[in-house]
Amino acid sequence: MEDMTIKIGALDSATGTVPVTFMLGEIEHKRPVNAVIKENGTHDRAATVERVNEVARGVAEKIRVGVITSAPPHSSGTE
Numbered sequence: 001m002e003d004m005t006i007k008i009g010a011l012d013s014a015t016g017t018v019p020v021t022f023m024l025g026e027i028e029h030k031r032p033v034n035a036v037i038k039e040n041g042t043h044d045r046a047a048t049v050e051r052v053n054e055v056a057r058g059v060a061e062k063i064r065v066g067v068i069t070s071a072p073p074h075s076s077g078t079e
Contacts, residue, residue: 011043022059
């Protein structure tokens with residue numbers, strides 16, 4: 001994952017996900033990733049980081065082939 005920056009947010013216990021921001025070059029991609037929950041119901045942070053890294057490999061490939069691109073600039077409504 002050449003120079004990808006990954007930021008993982010706090011666990012959303014209602015959805016069982018963590019919000020993640022992937023940055024590769026000028027492209028920023030945000031999405032929730034399923035957290036790893038232990039049998040006792042606690043969040044396995046280390047395993048969740050591993051899962052996020054697996055997802056990051058797929059995100060990097062999608063950016064490489066052009067499936068994920070930069071969002072177009074928002075219109076200011078003054079055109």
